[in-house]
Amino acid sequence: MSIDIETARRVAKLARIRVEEDALPALAAEFNAIMGFIEQLGEVDVTGVEPMTSVTPMRLKRRADVVTDGDRQAAVLANAPDAREGFFAVPKVVE
Amino acid sequence: MSDLNRLTIAGARDALRKGEVSAVEVTQACLAEAEGAGALGAFVHPTPELARAQAAAADARIAAGEAPDLCGIPLGIKDLFCTRGVPSQAASRILEGFKPEYESTVTAKLLGEGAVMLGKLNMDEFAMGSSNETSCYGNAVNPWKVDARALTPGGSSGGSAAAVAADLCLAATGTDTGGSIRQPAALTGIVGIKPTYGRVSRWGIVAFASSLDQAGPMTKDVRDAAIMLRAICGHDPLDSTSADIAVPDFEAALTGDIRGRTIGIPREYRMDGMPDEIEALWTRGTEMLRDAGAKVVDISLPHTKYALPAYYVIAPAEASSNLARYDGVRFGHRAALAQGDGITEMYEKTRAEGFGPEVQRRIMIGTYVLSAGFYDAYYNRARKVRALIKRDFDEAFEAGVDAILTPATPSAAFGLGEMAEADPVQMYLNDVFTVTVNLAGLPGISVPAGLDRQGLPLGLQLIGRPWDEAGLLNVAYTLERATGFVAKPQKWW
Numbered sequence: 068m069s070i071d072i073e074t075a076r077r078v079a080k081l082a083r084i085r086v087e088e089d090a091l092p093a094l095a096a097e098f099n100a101i102m103g104f105i106e107q108l109g110e111v112d113v114t115g116v117e118p119m120t121s122v123t124p125m126r127l128k129r130r131a132d133v134v135t136d137g138d139r140q141a142a143v144l145a146n147a148p149d150a151r152e153g154f155f156a157v158p159k160v161v162e
Numbered sequence: 163m164s165d166l167n168r169l170t171i172a173g174a175r176d177a178l179r180k181g182e183v184s185a186v187e188v189t190q191a192c193l194a195e196a197e198g199a200g201a202l203g204a205f206v207h208p209t210p211e212l213a214r215a216q217a218a219a220a221d222a223r224i225a226a227g228e229a230p231d232l233c234g235i236p237l238g239i240k241d242l243f244c245t246r247g248v249p250s251q252a253a254s255r256i257l258e259g260f261k262p263e264y265e266s267t268v269t270a271k272l273l274g275e276g277a278v279m280l281g282k283l284n285m286d287e288f289a290m291g292s293s294n295e296t297s298c299y300g301n302a303v304n305p306w307k308v309d310a311r312a313l314t315p316g317g318s319s320g321g322s323a324a325a326v327a328a329d330l331c332l333a334a335t336g337t338d339t340g341g342s343i344r345q346p347a348a349l350t351g352i353v354g355i356k357p358t359y360g361r362v363s364r365w366g367i368v369a370f371a372s373s374l375d376q377a378g379p380m381t382k383d384v385r386d387a388a389i390m391l392r393a394i395c396g397h398d399p400l401d402s403t404s405a406d407i408a409v410p411d412f413e414a415a416l417t418g419d420i421r422g423r424t425i426g427i428p429r430e431y432r433m434d435g436m437p438d439e440i441e442a443l444w445t446r447g448t449e450m451l452r453d454a455g456a457k458v459v460d461i462s463l464p465h466t467k468y469a470l471p472a473y474y475v476i477a478p479a480e481a482s483s484n485l486a487r488y489d490g491v492r493f494g495h496r497a498a499l500a501q502g503d504g505i506t507e508m509y510e511k512t513r514a515e516g517f518g519p520e521v522q523r524r525i526m527i528g529t530y531v532l533s534a535g536f537y538d539a540y541y542n543r544a545r546k547v548r549a550l551i552k553r554d555f556d557e558a559f560e561a562g563v564d565a566i567l568t569p570a571t572p573s574a575a576f577g578l579g580e581m582a583e584a585d586p587v588q589m590y591l592n593d594v595f596t597v598t599v600n601l602a603g604l605p606g607i608s609v610p611a612g613l614d615r616q617g618l619p620l621g622l623q624l625i626g627r628p629w630d631e632a633g634l635l636n637v638a639y640t641l642e643r644a645t646g647f648v649a650k651p652q653k654w655w
Binding site: 070073074078079081082083084085087094097100101102104105106107108109110111113114117118119120121122123125127128130132139142143146147148149153155157158159160 | 259260261262263288292359360382399402403406407426465467471472474475482486489490491492493494495496499503504506507508509510511513514522523525526527529530531533540542543544545546548549550552585586587590598602624628629650
């Protein structure tokens, strides 16, 4: 498995992290080192093995389907980089 | 009493109840020590006013009688825990300025017992690292020193380990996703326990890999670990994976009697190129447990070598999902935008500026292994290998093993900066002995067991049955008494 510059560019885009063009070759090389290490997993016979989903099988707790929280607009917005008139503000999304 | 900052939790608890010292005095001693320890880079957001107020309240509560064990005990809190009104930024630039409007369950429980928070402690960014070198605050430094080099305290809970080892606090909180409590504890000569997955609520702890993360105590001895662990355990409706299982009195389990217990020694942990000193330490530890009356058996955990590669699929995959929330909209850093930039540019620039290189690398690896066409080949395969790793342990426990003894780390503390040129995989190998425990969800504890030739501390790890922290702590306590480890770093800072 070899990760080329195009794949590195695509992954950075999917992850929403800006990577400058000149940094892509080094990034691809790092990915290759890590993925090379991960390739070992191919040696393991996993036929008939179910993926692990929990440490100790247990049923998730249920609770009454009622409102337990809310009415905290000020607290929710308190850490926003840009909040206006009770909303989070972002650059224009729709033309 | 002098050197109040050097007390253990148990020692301070007893002295506070006898009225020999006050919580205000113990807190003041820690604050003064921490203030003079800037060279260790341990405390990154000190909260002295808050600490003094909490200490005064604790003194009143102790005077009124019936105060819980941790009442008046000054603690350091890893920066990964959300603490109301106090910066909580996971050592990341992307959470610059973030002051939570809520308190994590763990810190709420500690503060509810009357514990005193001295401040927030350094760590690797988002708990991703094994040397505390990925922090946005700069390195934390190991108080142990043998030459001109500044050594790593380990990571990711490096600030917690440095603070406890240097007596800047009586104990600290840590979190452990692949070894982040046990590895730094071993490299600084302190005790660190990662509980069974689900023992401690993850609510309000900045998430890294949700199926692996657990919080735990980092303390000066095993008794303190038992005391502090009881305080933070228990079911929490706010964390659906926290277990509704009774929490025993862990301190009462410390009898020092392990006669008839079976200790497993896994042959796969004898790695190629393992330093002689680590091997010798492990052998000595085995003999000590045998001398204490335990039955020692060789066991096999055949999938051990696949634990790190499985971890480096599962942890980044979960991280890429968990860290998607850092988008510059609701909290933390937002990049300055250029004319005409839209929302995608805002996300991309914010995340490029806010995340350091190791975090970016792991997010992108996680994105890759979860992307269309690779999900089965990598992510699902890793989850199946994880099931096999857990099965290895299940079989050992079914065969009668009560606890497993291994080295905690492949080496003593290394120099800060020494791994800068190595490829990322070399750094990942630090967690080779600890990462299996997170994948299987088991409790694991690191106990200081000796000094190497240079004079640096080395630890041994004990791994327990699920939910048997009480039994595990008792074996650790027995080992601690047998090793008689009392060395402390010489103060240079």
